[in-house]
Amino acid sequence: MSVRYELIKECKRTKARLGRLHTPHGVIDTPVFMPVGTQATVKTMAPDELKTIGARIILSNTYHLYLRPGHELVRKAGGLHRFMNWDGAILTDSGGFQVFSLSDMRQITDAGVAFRSHIDGSSHLFTPEISMEIQMALGADIAMAFDECAPYPSDYQYTEQALVRTTAWAERCRSAHNRTDQALFGIVQGGMYADLRVRSARELTEMGFPGYGIGGLSVGEPKSLMYELLDCTVPELPTHKPRYLMGVGSPDCLLEGAARGIDMFDCVLPTRIARNGTVMTSQGKLVVRNAGNAEDFSPLDPECDCYTCRNFSRAYIRHLLKADEVLGIRLTTIHNLSFLLRLMGRIRAAIRDDCLPELRAEFLAKYEVAE
Amino acid sequence: MSVRYELIKECKRTKARLGRLHTPHGVIDTPVFMPVGTQATVKTMAPDELKTIGARIILSNTYHLYLRPGHELVRKAGGLHRFMNWDGAILTDSGGFQVFSLSDMRQITDAGVAFRSHIDGSSHLFTPEISMEIQMALGADIAMAFDECAPYPSDYQYTEQALVRTTAWAERCRSAHNRTDQALFGIVQGGMYADLRVRSARELTEMGFPGYGIGGLSVGEPKSLMYELLDCTVPELPTHKPRYLMGVGSPDCLLEGAARGIDMFDCVLPTRIARNGTVMTSQGKLVVRNAGNAEDFSPLDPECDCYTCRNFSRAYIRHLLKADEVLGIRLTTIHNLSFLLRLMGRIRAAIRDDCLPELRAEFLAKYEVAE
Numbered sequence: 001m002s003v004r005y006e007l008i009k010e011c012k013r014t015k016a017r018l019g020r021l022h023t024p025h026g027v028i029d030t031p032v033f034m035p036v037g038t039q040a041t042v043k044t045m046a047p048d049e050l051k052t053i054g055a056r057i058i059l060s061n062t063y064h065l066y067l068r069p070g071h072e073l074v075r076k077a078g079g080l081h082r083f084m085n086w087d088g089a090i091l092t093d094s095g096g097f098q099v100f101s102l103s104d105m106r107q108i109t110d111a112g113v114a115f116r117s118h119i120d121g122s123s124h125l126f127t128p129e130i131s132m133e134i135q136m137a138l139g140a141d142i143a144m145a146f147d148e149c150a151p152y153p154s155d156y157q158y159t160e161q162a163l164v165r166t167t168a169w170a171e172r173c174r175s176a177h178n179r180t181d182q183a184l185f186g187i188v189q190g191g192m193y194a195d196l197r198v199r200s201a202r203e204l205t206e207m208g209f210p211g212y213g214i215g216g217l218s219v220g221e222p223k224s225l226m227y228e229l230l231d232c233t234v235p236e237l238p239t240h241k242p243r244y245l246m247g248v249g250s251p252d253c254l255l256e257g258a259a260r261g262i263d264m265f266d267c268v269l270p271t272r273i274a275r276n277g278t279v280m281t282s283q284g285k286l287v288v289r290n291a292g293n294a295e296d297f298s299p300l301d302p303e304c305d306c307y308t309c310r311n312f313s314r315a316y317i318r319h320l321l322k323a324d325e326v327l328g329i330r331l332t333t334i335h336n337l338s339f340l341l342r343l344m345g346r347i348r349a350a351i352r353d354d355c356l357p358e359l360r361a362e363f364l365a366k367y368e369v370a371e
Numbered sequence: 372m373s374v375r376y377e378l379i380k381e382c383k384r385t386k387a388r389l390g391r392l393h394t395p396h397g398v399i400d401t402p403v404f405m406p407v408g409t410q411a412t413v414k415t416m417a418p419d420e421l422k423t424i425g426a427r428i429i430l431s432n433t434y435h436l437y438l439r440p441g442h443e444l445v446r447k448a449g450g451l452h453r454f455m456n457w458d459g460a461i462l463t464d465s466g467g468f469q470v471f472s473l474s475d476m477r478q479i480t481d482a483g484v485a486f487r488s489h490i491d492g493s494s495h496l497f498t499p500e501i502s503m504e505i506q507m508a509l510g511a512d513i514a515m516a517f518d519e520c521a522p523y524p525s526d527y528q529y530t531e532q533a534l535v536r537t538t539a540w541a542e543r544c545r546s547a548h549n550r551t552d553q554a555l556f557g558i559v560q561g562g563m564y565a566d567l568r569v570r571s572a573r574e575l576t577e578m579g580f581p582g583y584g585i586g587g588l589s590v591g592e593p594k595s596l597m598y599e600l601l602d603c604t605v606p607e608l609p610t611h612k613p614r615y616l617m618g619v620g621s622p623d624c625l626l627e628g629a630a631r632g633i634d635m636f637d638c639v640l641p642t643r644i645a646r647n648g649t650v651m652t653s654q655g656k657l658v659v660r661n662a663g664n665a666e667d668f669s670p671l672d673p674e675c676d677c678y679t680c681r682n683f684s685r686a687y688i689r690h691l692l693k694a695d696e697v698l699g700i701r702l703t704t705i706h707n708l709s710f711l712l713r714l715m716g717r718i719r720a721a722i723r724d725d726c727l728p729e730l731r732a733e734f735l736a737k738y739e740v741a742e
Contacts, residue, residue: 040690044697047682069665069690077668077686085682294440297448311418311456315448319411319440326415326697 003142003183003210005030005242005263011351015234015261018351021242023141024181025081025089026056030242030263031351033249033344034059034091035337036271039068040084043271044330045337047086053306053334054341057089057141059266062134063098067117067124071137079139090140091266094131094173094187096147097215097247108148110165128172136179144213145173147187152219159191167203174207185211185244192221194232201236211242214262218248227256234261251280251343252369255360258347270336275329277321280339284368286314288332293318306338307331374513374554374581376401376613376634382722386605386632389722392613394512395552396452396460397427401613402629402722404620404715405430405462405637406708410439411455414642415701416708418457424677424705425712428460428512430637433505434469438488438495442508450510461511462637465502465544465558467518468586468618479519481536499543507550515584516544518558523590530562538574545578556582556615563592565603572607582613585633589619598627605632622651622714623740626731629718641707646700648692651710655739657685659703664689677709678702 002024009018021028035042035050038061042050050058060080065071077083080090096113099106103115103124112127131146146169150162166189177184186204190196204212214233217226230245237243242263248254249267257265270280277289281301286293288300299309300317308317308331320328343363350359373395380389392399406413406421409432413421421429431451436442448454451461467484470477474486474495483498502517517540521533537560548555557575561567575583585604588597601616608614613634619625620638628636641651648660652672657664659671670680671688679688679702691699714734721730 039694039696040687041696041698044701046698046701068694069686073666073686073690076666077684083684083687085687295444295447313448313454315440315444316411316454316456319444323410323439325410325412326700327412327417329697330415330417330701 002181005211005240007240009352011259011356012354014259014356016258016347016351016356017261017263018348019242019263021057021089021263023057023089025087025141028056028089029348031254031258031344031347032057032264033254033340034264034266036061036266036268037084038268039064040074040080042337043275044326044333047084049334050086050337051088053338054345055088055337057091058086059091059093060138060140061098062092062095062131062138063102065092065138066095066134067119071134075137075139081139089142091142092135092138092140092144093246094144094146095126095134096131096187097149099126100149100151110168112146128169129176132173132176132184136177136182139179140182142183142185142211143177143179145170145184145186145209147189147215149189149216149219150191152192152216152221154191156193156196159193159196162191163189163196163200166200170204170207170209174209183210185209185213187213187215187246188233188237189216190233191216192225192229194229197229197233198236201233205236205238209241211244212237213244213246215246217245218253223253223256226253227260230257230260230262249340250369251340251367252364254340254343255347255356255363258351259356259360270340271333274332274336277328277332279332279335280367283366288314288318289321300332300335301339304335304339304342306335308335308338373552376582376611378611380723382630382727383725385630385727387629387718387722387727388632388634389719390613390634392428392460392634394428394460396458396512399427399460400719401634402625402715402718403428403635404625404711405635407432407637407639407642408455409639410435411445411451413708414646415697415704418455420705421457421708422459424709425716426459426708428462429457430462430464431509431511432469433463433466433502433509434473436463436509437466437505438490442505446508446510452510460513462513463506463509463511463515464617465515465517466497466505467502467558468520470497471520471522481539483517499540500547503544503547503555507548507553510550511553513554513556513582514548514550516541516555516557516580518560518586520560520587520590521562523563523592525562527564527567530560530564530567533562534560534567534571537571541575541578541580545580554581556580556584558584558586558617559604559608560587561604562587563596563600565600568600568604569607572604576607576609580612582615583608584615584617586617588616589624594624594627597624598631601628601631601633620711621740622711622738623735625711625714626718626727626734629722630727630731641711642704645703645707648699648703650703650706651738654737659685659689660692671703671706672710675706675710675713677706679706679709
């Protein structure tokens with residue numbers, strides 16, 4: 001097995017668990033947050049900086065890399081790790097979510113999805129087999145099955161149809177995937193319907209994947225509904241396989257997801273809001289551009305020991321952001337990713353010490369949560 | 372004296388000299404190239420990265436920092452070094468060149484220059500006294516006298532008038548400047564007229580500055596004319612004071628300038644062309660975006676040992692540039708500055724070994740020079 005999940009400890013007071021993900025590119029403590037490197041780079045960051053802040057696995061996007069620079073070029077470079085000079089682990093998504101959310105004029109059939117590139121309008125086709133071919137060329141440690149992510153909201157009938165297709169596509173992905181140094185995870189769908197979530201989880205579990213994504217959540221529904229759906233989905237998944245909640249990464253969702261037995265997360269949130277000049281701090285979100293920070297010579301977060309907070313003031317970073325200087329978004333990105341990766345470390349420590357509920361209460365009391 | 376120039380050696384075969392510039396923020400080997408940090412940041416670079424590539428002194432722009440974030444804010448931050456967390460040396464220009472080249476609706480009188488901000492159109496006045504006030508608030512190791520840089524081309528009469536004004540303003544700057552931990556350099560003007568250059572150099576030398584800028588060159592004239600003007604200007608300047616050729620930084624001009632007795636250079640060229648995707652290599656300029664680099668997995672310059680060339684391929688950097696990823700312009704900037712700073716190190720070694728003419732011939736034979 002190219003990727004193996006080792007269960008270290010189950011929390012006595014929540015469904016959280018401590019584990020280790022063994023990959024060809026290192027052992028990763030879980031629960032883990034994966035920074036997103038859409039175009040073979042975590043925006044603004046160099047690979048050694050990612051290592052320094054504690055990142056051990058990143059996500060990259062099959063849809064984007066297929067369109068630019070092309071998976072054949074990445075294969076010729078010796079795979080994605082060598083192309084981008086990242087020797088940690090990588091997970092590639094399947095391209096499923098992006099063809100639905102980014103591309104133009106898509107047509108979905110049982111065969112696959114025809115779409116037009118968001119870059120130049122050219123026509124393309126993704127099938128489960130093509131997604132596997134691309135992901136095998138990219139050569140990440142973990143590939144994801146090609147799925148249909150129904151839009152939110154969708155009615156029961158459409159959601160069920162997407163689920164059936166996702167199961168059929170998962171089987172085709174498994175047949176097409178033959179790279180032994182790469183794990184293929186299935187993706188649970190089922191929209192906002194608990195019974196469909198349970199059915200999807202059971203159908204995929206029967207196929208026996210080395211790990212499971214939970215897709216189609218955090219797409220606009222209330223967080224309380226997402227938590228309910230996790231509560232009924234996670235117990236259907238095998239104990240000794242990793243569970244990956246796709247596209248979720250706000251601090252409160254990381255705490256709530258971990259408490260529900262999730263092992264892996266990814267999200268563009270920390271890097272995206274960093275580029276808009278907003279940072280996460282122990283006191284909640286801070287809009288650095290605000291005039292109130294103009295003469296504030298304290299760090300972004302006095303409780304943070306990241307490179308940014310050790311070396312630069314709010315006033316300086318605000319100046320850089322207002323002057324459109326690249327160093328500004330570099331510094332906010334370093335801080336936000338450091339903040340989330342440190343939070344994951346605290347979550348793991350709390351699971352070890354059986355005090356995750358206390359960490360959750362303490363953290364959320366200070367950190368303002370948006371619904 | 373806050374800044375002291377120590378002459379180490381004069382070249383036997385050219386007018387080049389090896390020296391040391393002692394400043395409150397370190398000793399700098401000369402001839403030296405100063406990367407430009409216009410808005411209190413060398414674009415895309417963090418201060419520790421500048422240190423790593425060998426930068427020991429950088430330039431920052433009085434005009435830009437006065438407009439944003441404002442010199443009073445920088446003063447409150449504890450000065451420019453602390454504001455931007457750079458513990459190496461800094462030189463600030465006087466704002467003279469920028470009010471002529473960047474601002475709108477400027478009016479020049481003997482009192483000073485009234486202008487409108489290029490950012491928001493607001494009205495401002497720079498005088499020699501105001502330039503000194505701003506530069507003392509910024510607190511660089513070296514401040515520059517406020518000068519009038521006549522446009523190219525200008526007739527003899529106008530150029531002479533600008534020279535007279537520059538000399539008068541230099542005297543006013545000297546009277547207004549009273550920061551003992553900061554050196555004030557005069558600026559030689561005189562346009563394209565050898566006799567005016569000589570006159571300006573003599574008038575300023577009589578005032579006795581601790582260093583001399585040579586301004587108003589590399590403004591559109593042929594390089595051969597610039598070299599001729601240097602040949603007649605430099606001998607008029609005192610041997611034991613540093614000479615700074617302002618705004619010049621192409622590799623051939625660094626070699627030719629050093630051979631003519633210049634000790635300090637600055638230029639936006641390496642950082643600006645890096646952001647346009649062009650790099651300097653031992654084989655000449657390379658346009659990284661060109662299709663020919665798409666599948667080239669070799670480094671930008673096989674003879675370079677910078678972070679970029681040790682870790683990334685032309686194909687990857689081209690992908691980053693085409694995908695508008697910040698890491699792309701970070702990597703080209705690191706490379707170009709490393710290239711120029713290493714060239715300066717080779718120039719210093721060649722002066723030491725009395726072989727600067729050989730280095731010049733060897734370098735320029737490989738490096739294509741644009742007129």
